[in-house]
Amino acid sequence: MNEHESKRGVLIAYALVGLVAALAGFSIYQAGGQLPAGPQPQVLSASPETLLGARRPEFSLPNLRGEPISISRWNGDVVLLNFWATWCLPCRKEMPTLADLQGQYGERGFQVVGVAIDLPDAVAKFAASVGADYPQLIGREDAIAVADRYGNQYGALPYSVLMDRDGIVRFTKHGELSKEELENELLKLL
Amino acid sequence: MHRSWILLIVALILGSLPTADAGSRLPPLQEAFKADWTTESAPARGSETATGTAVSPLDALGQLLGAGDEGILPPDEAFRFSAAVEDASLLSVRWLIADGYYLYRDKMRFTVNDAQGASLGAVSLPAGEIIEDEFFGRVEIYTQDTNITLPLARTDSGTRTITLEVQYQGCAEVGVCYPPITKMVSLRLPDDATGAHGARTRSAGAWGSKS
Numbered sequence: 001m002n003e004h005e006s007k008r009g010v011l012i013a014y015a016l017v018g019l020v021a022a023l024a025g026f027s028i029y030q031a032g033g034q035l036p037a038g039p040q041p042q043v044l045s046a047s048p049e050t051l052l053g054a055r056r057p058e059f060s061l062p063n064l065r066g067e068p069i070s071i072s073r074w075n076g077d078v079v080l081l082n083f084w085a086t087w088c089l090p091c092r093k094e095m096p097t098l099a100d101l102q103g104q105y106g107e108r109g110f111q112v113v114g115v116a117i118d119l120p121d122a123v124a125k126f127a128a129s130v131g132a133d134y135p136q137l138i139g140r141e142d143a144i145a146v147a148d149r150y151g152n153q154y155g156a157l158p159y160s161v162l163m164d165r166d167g168i169v170r171f172t173k174h175g176e177l178s179k180e181e182l183e184n185e186l187l188k189l190l
Numbered sequence: 191m192h193r194s195w196i197l198l199i200v201a202l203i204l205g206s207l208p209t210a211d212a213g214s215r216l217p218p219l220q221e222a223f224k225a226d227w228t229t230e231s232a233p234a235r236g237s238e239t240a241t242g243t244a245v246s247p248l249d250a251l252g253q254l255l256g257a258g259d260e261g262i263l264p265p266d267e268a269f270r271f272s273a274a275v276e277d278a279s280l281l282s283v284r285w286l287i288a289d290g291y292y293l294y295r296d297k298m299r300f301t302v303n304d305a306q307g308a309s310l311g312a313v314s315l316p317a318g319e320i321i322e323d324e325f326f327g328r329v330e331i332y333t334q335d336t337n338i339t340l341p342l343a344r345t346d347s348g349t350r351t352i353t354l355e356v357q358y359q360g361c362a363e364v365g366v367c368y369p370p371i372t373k374m375v376s377l378r379l380p381d382d383a384t385g386a387h388g389a390r391t392r393s394a395g396a397w398g399s400k401s
Contacts, residue, residue, distance in 0.1 A: 175365035
């Protein structure tokens with residue numbers, strides 16, 4: 001092979017390696033591609049580890065009246081997103097605690113937002129029965145997709161994500177939150 | 191030079207393309223969550239043969255990297271589901287449930303679809319372990335190796351392919367619960383010439399050895 005041929009070969013090789021990398025990137029993108037119904041697909045799936053310290057994924061889900069509500073509605077608040085369902089016993093157990101802390105710290109800018117993977121009627125009935133009057137967003141696959149983007153890839157409930165006033169994720173927890181644990185995390189951010 | 195370079199590059203490109211196989215490997219998580227939150231029967235949302243034991247490479251990678259949800263198993267590993275044809279008028283389903291996980295007995299739902307000439311008979315669920323719950327009171331759960339037989343009423347005798355829809359829901363003892371899981375299993379019934387209680391031949395390889 002002469003020198004010219006060799007240079008051309010190297011150039012072609014570089015170009016094609018670039019193409020391969022792009023294709024690989026595309027397939028990885030597809031692999032994570034559980035695109036949620038919401039309009040902001042910038043975070044496709046996250047683990048709690050990568051989420052901590054990162055800005056929260058944006059999303060909208062319907063409230064109990066079916067109106068779409070964006071998480072940005074609570075910009076400037078310390079927000080606890082609590083993924084739950086009425087068919088999930090540990091979720092039911094922790095809700096009175098969340099309601100208590102909402103009552104205690106709401107005036108200082110703390111806002112609990114429930115994301116229920118459930119039916120609106122069941123959610124409204126149970127929330128009222130335990131005095132949990134904080135906002136509830138509702139969904140099925142779309143709500144599971146939001147949970148995935150917040151680091152809950154298997155949809156296991158309950159799952160809670162605490163964000164500071166700038167929307168930065170500061171704490172995540174699978175399973176029931178105790179009052180002491182949540183209060184401790186919350187007071188760092190208020 | 192050209193031939194070797196081109197062969198190498200073509201191989202690299204082919205290896206990196208998102209193939210149909212990759213596509214079928216990736217969605218199991220979504221499959222697992224094809225859930226129905228009501229007690230009404232869900233519309234059929236695709237079909238899959240129930241292996242339940244396959245772990246997608248991404249799941250395995252996620253666990254290796256510690257990116258899993260704080261040690262919580264993917265639902266298809268927590269509850270390894272399989273289904274089999276016992277004979278022309280008897281199906282069986284099995285869950286191998288990981289230590290520290292359980293399924294709710296009263297959340298089990300079984301439906302047979304696409305089955306002219308075959309319908310599901312009365313299902314007798316085995317007794318479960320009793321746990322006390324402050325909201326639900328006494329709740330029966332299944333753990334470990336759980337087998338349920340499903341009798342079929344046949345009005346014909348030929349071979350037939352049916353779709354078994356199984357819904358179940360469970361939790362981990364650490365205090366998290368999974369959304370309801372729906373599996374659609376395509377099963378081939380043998381000829382019913384020997385009658386409902388004829389030779390019981392397990393379909394080969396459907397669940398491997400069973401003690």
